Amino acid sequence: MRGLIVGMLFGACFPAWSAHAYAQFGDIKYPPGFQHFDYVNPKAPKGGEISLVPPTRLSNFDKYNPFTLKGSAPPSLVGLVFETLLTGTLDEPTTAYGLLAEDVAVAPDRLSVVFRLHPAARFSNGDPVLAADVKHSFDRLVSKESAPQYRTIFGEVRGATILGERTIRFDFKRVNAELPLIVGGLPVFSRQWGMEKGKAKPLDQIVTDMPIGSGPYRVGKVSFGRDITYERDPHYWAKDLNVRRGLFNFDRITYKIYKDNTAQLEAFKAGEFDYIQAFIAREWARAYSGKQFDSGQLIKKELKHGNAGDFQGFQFNTRRDKFKDPRVREAIGLAMDFEWLNRQLFYNAYTRVRGYFVASDFEATGKPGSDELALLEPLRAQLPPEVFTQDVPQPPVTSLDPASGRTLRDNLRRARALLAEAGWTYRDGALRNAKGEAFTIEFLDNSGSMGRIVTPFARNLEKLGIAVNYKVIDFAILQKRMDVFDFEVISSRSVGSEAPGTELVERFGSKAADIEGSGNVIGIKSSAVDTLLDKVISAQTRPELVASVRALDRVLRFGHYVVPHWYGGVHRVAFRAGRFEQPAVTPRYYQPESWITSTWWATETNREALYRRMAAGKAN
Known part of the structure; x- marks a missing residue:
């Protein structure tokens, strides 16, 4: 049947x-x-x-x-x-x-x-x-x-x-x-x-x-x-x-x-492996170069795709008292000068992440439409009134024009006001709460690649009186600390999805916040978020799914749980020439690693070389 x-x-x-x-x-x-x-x-x-x-x-x-x-x-x-x-x-x-x-x-x-x-x-x-x-x-x-x-x-x-x-x-x-x-x-x-x-x-x-x-x-x-x-x-x-x-x-x-990334890239150039994906714009522009690339021995390509944008950002551990107030989290985000980073470090290669479902049908925009309001109205008592009356929050923009009202100085003034509303004021050489405790932030990283991002961010935070400690640890140790929620701020990336669903409960649901090793590293506990997650997983049509995910995105963005990073519209990959062939049709939705290992094939020269090695191994 x-x-x-x-x-x-x-x-x-x-x-x-x-x-x-x-x-x-x-x-x-x-x-x-x-x-x-x-x-x-x-x-x-x-x-x-x-x-x-x-x-x-x-x-x-x-x-x-x-x-x-x-x-x-x-x-x-x-x-x-x-x-x-x-x-x-x-x-x-x-x-x-x-x-x-x-x-x-x-x-x-x-x-x-x-x-x-x-x-x-x-x-x-x-x-x-x-x-x-x-x-x-x-x-x-x-x-x-x-x-x-x-x-x-x-x-x-x-x-x-x-x-x-x-x-x-x-x-x-x-x-x-x-x-x-x-x-x-x-x-x-x-x-x-x-x-x-x-x-x-x-x-x-x-x-x-x-x-x-x-x-x-x-x-x-x-x-x-x-x-x-x-x-x-x-x-x-x-x-x-x-x-x-x-x-x-x-x-x-x-x-x-x-x-580390440096050893990895040098090994690629030395012929230790065939394929690599680049995630750092500076490396792509400056380090993926040289005689082997000029001669065509190594090929670098920017592969187009139709994927939803990846989410990436600095995530707060809201289990820590100092990060519980959304005004504090918003203030910290105001100190990130993305436009400077994009000009000085990223070769203008990136677009700012706006929310959790960027560049997809599920991204919230403007004020809520009627379909979103139908989901949000029963939650009005649990949500800030701004959710219903204001445009969805956008990451701060910095301008070089002093008259714009959006310079870094303007953003830091706004941040200082938010911190004061939350009970944090500058005195005795530091930002302090009513108990006199100084505000410090520890950023954890496993590769060291975030150091060049955290350094200018830290300088801006220090202008607010916040002391920053950037700590590089091994990935295995970082993973263990994340599993037991022993961190303050981490950088995290989630691959974009064209069909978000039940996995969001693991990332944002209240129950997951108390389970060691869960994806809710932020520690979000919100009955409104839980209700919207329920709407997401019970959607019977795609329009219902779109409306429920947009409403979820809106509520999460008003919570200021992360400092959004950036995303690119292409996959940047490099591989060794003469070893592979690929299908004539490129799919719309794909991650390059799995697409290449599953659909590409070896050239005749590649196949013969392996057969010779295998035969020599049997002979020995």
Whole structure:
């Protein structure tokens, strides 16, 4: 039974859904039996290799389990080794197609979904992927053995029930059009993973046990904590499946990890790896240059995309008393002179982040429209009146024109007034509260790259009497301190989304604020925010989703929880010439690392070089 079934046959007001795919709002692009996604080359040859560095701040790894809180897992382990029931695409933000599941059926009342597993699905050890494995994975991920974000992500799922050897049902606590996508994104691992003497270890005790997933790659050669190679599984069960055709073409994908950006870039120039993404405008303009770039040995490109803008900013830990007052947070933000930074440090390469959903349909603008007001009016007693009467807050702008009223000096005057309203005044050489305590801020960083940003920011804050301490620590230590909320201000980046949903509860929900390791590092606890989050995840149409996310963005921006940073409209990447080819079609929504490792392929020279090395290794 494929396609839409009229739900009235079942006495329900909603249609049921049984198909090869599921769309949150009903818009499926690829029909049943489609051959491949538009943005792949279905005839791409397999073979060769690519080596790269992760786009994250990872400085090492100490485990092979990406699902637990403690420790750091290798980059791309989830995407290359583990698979999900459904798989998303790079050209549809709210649709997913069958992968481990060949069929997805949503009940007429939308309170459950049934997945029928593909009979050919196999784990890397040869075992079939069964409903018992899916339930095992779900039960482990929602237990206290896993990282806390999974309990938030799957918080609206009542449970999983095995209906047959390859059939499983997930029941929901309420109607939520996104939930079939959420459970469809469940990472599935074998019940045999972590087995010891016939007994399964708790998930949080599975640390260096080699993963047993169903993905296209297996863990290969490892320099533990530093480098890891993934090797393509020659017996990969889904290599001829339409949702995998033309994908995962490299025989080997190697990630190399370096302690700092300088060492990383010099290693790239020295030929230690093939691909890198640049995030610092100054480095892109000045350091990605030289004879190798001039000769064409190394290629640098700015790749266009249609992604929503990434959110990036200095985030306050509002659990600290000095950051609880929004006037204080707004005052600190007024000391950031973005226009100076963009001129002097960024080569005018960036646009200021305005809110949490910048450059997307979900970004709040101006005063609230009627659709937003319908959501905000019941919350009027919980919100400042400005939410209803004023334009949504914008980051401060600095002008060089003294008559503009927007010079840095003007902004600092406004900041000083806000601080005074909040009980902080300048005396005895420092900004102090009524108890005489001096105002200090500690900025934590793991790479040192933020130092050139914090230094001029600190100079401006010092004019307000605020003393700044900028501290560089190892990423692993920073992550631990973030997990237990032991920080004052950190710089954080979140990838933009074309379909925000349940993950926002993890970032902004009150319950997450008290859970160690959660994404709510700011510590937001707001009943109004919680109500709007509820509206987001219960949206039944895209207009409802847009209105609810815009209202959420508006309320968060009036809270001044962050000092917004900046974003760029292109991906800046560099790679070694003559080693790769790419499909003719570039997708609209993508991150360059995963797009390259999944859809590009090795040139003949690259493939032959790997074959020769492999043959030499066998001979030795």
